[in-house]
Amino acid sequence: MSQAGIEKSAVLLLALGEEATAAVFRFLSPLEVSRLGSAMRELEVLPRGRVGALLRAYAAEAAEQTGFAADTGRFLDQTLKLALSPERAQAMLQRLGATGAQALEKLAWREPAEIAGLLEAQPPQLIAAVISQLPRDVAAAVLEVLPGETRANTLQSLARSEAPTPDMLRDLDDWLASLDSTTSPQGEAAVASLLGQMSEGSVEAALSQLDQNDADLAARLRVRNLAFEDLARLPEASRKAFLRNIGARTLLHALKGSDGRVLDALTAVMSSTAAQRMRDELDTLGALPVTAIQAAQDDAGATLRRLAAEGAILFPEEEEAV
Numbered sequence: 394m395s396q397a398g399i400e401k402s403a404v405l406l407l408a409l410g411e412e413a414t415a416a417v418f419r420f421l422s423p424l425e426v427s428r429l430g431s432a433m434r435e436l437e438v439l440p441r442g443r444v445g446a447l448l449r450a451y452a453a454e455a456a457e458q459t460g461f462a463a464d465t466g467r468f469l470d471q472t473l474k475l476a477l478s479p480e481r482a483q484a485m486l487q488r489l490g491a492t493g494a495q496a497l498e499k500l501a502w503r504e505p506a507e508i509a510g511l512l513e514a515q516p517p518q519l520i521a522a523v524i525s526q527l528p529r530d531v532a533a534a535v536l537e538v539l540p541g542e543t544r545a546n547t548l549q550s551l552a553r554s555e556a557p558t559p560d561m562l563r564d565l566d567d568w569l570a571s572l573d574s575t576t577s578p579q580g581e582a583a584v585a586s587l588l589g590q591m592s593e594g595s596v597e598a599a600l601s602q603l604d605q606n607d608a609d610l611a612a613r614l615r616v617r618n619l620a621f622e623d624l625a626r627l628p629e630a631s632r633k634a635f636l637r638n639i640g641a642r643t644l645l646h647a648l649k650g651s652d653g654r655v656l657d658a659l660t661a662v663m664s665s666t667a668a669q670r671m672r673d674e675l676d677t678l679g680a681l682p683v684t685a686i687q688a689a690q691d692d693a694g695a696t697l698r699r700l701a702a703e704g705a706i707l708f709p710e711e712e713e714a715v
Contacts, residue, residue, distance in 0.1 A: 403432035404447050425530060427502070496569035497526045505534035510683045513543060515568065521550035522565050540682055581610070585617035615708055616701045621647050621693040625654040631706040632662045638705075639696050645674055646689030649681050 406414040406429065418426050500508060500523070508527075512520045512535070520539075524532045524547060536544050588596050596618065603611040624632060636644075636659065648656055648671075656675070660668035700706040 399428050399432050401447065403429055407433055408448065427504075496572060497523070500569070500572065501527050501531050505531060506538050506683075508535045509538045510687065511572070513539065513682055513684050516564075517543070517546035517550045518561055519565055519568060520547045522561065523568075525551060540680070581613060581617065585614055588614060588618045616698055619694065619697045619701055621690040621697065622651060622655060623697065625658040627658075628707060629662050631700075631708075632659060634700055634705045635659075635697060636662070638700060639693060643689045643692050645671075645678060646681060646685055647693040648675060649678060650683075650686035650690060 406417060409417075418429075421429070503511075508523075508531070512523060515523075520543070524535060527535065536547065539547065588599070591599070600611045600615060603614070624635060627635075644659075648659075656672070660671060663671070697706065701708075
């Protein structure tokens, strides 16, 4: 569904009320619920005229509807229709067992890009097994963001429609179990995780207030919450310290998946020759797997946190106090 269609549907559901919307949501996939929910949250108070015009448009469209049309030109959609048969899906779910089925159901509620990142390093047969159990729109969205070669190999596995072997099912069970193997963070780790989900302004306001009550805790939380993207707001001396302690390959891979603010912040403390060389290397680097970019950014973030804990990196407010 197009963005315009999602917005129209969101307006209609808001106009119909909570009970009708809840009834509709029961028949939608996780991805559809997520997209409609996001659109509904972004809408302001609906003008009566807009609601009336929308309902009239829906009524007119329904009156002219004579049948359903299928987009037979899309190769991906046709491949999925052939591969994801109800019989195959039901058979695999029965063999996976309740735990695996529940894990697949929870996986379907994640963002397609996140699912693709989790699957990317897995063999095509396992990716195909997971894709075949996801709602069709979620499966298509995941396939679209997988790297080209991985997507092609997965589609080939799907098209063969071969029954999963016992070994592959065990691998699939192990992979699904690994998704829930991490425990929920507690204490300072839980607070740092929450801060990581908040806007930058809200985080700074919260930590500034906390400075007055427990400055040591605020300092530890700043270190815990430090990520690669925070380089853009660190003082010049801290950015230079980071550059002295990070590998060139890790830095290039991390920059490949970041916005221009981090690159600008780092090149601002480099010589013009070194800055131009870094930009040229980024331009010629080419596409990277999502997992490689994420791993590099994780490594860079770990380096930042280590340097901050050692006192080699200062935050803006700490530099002002010096």
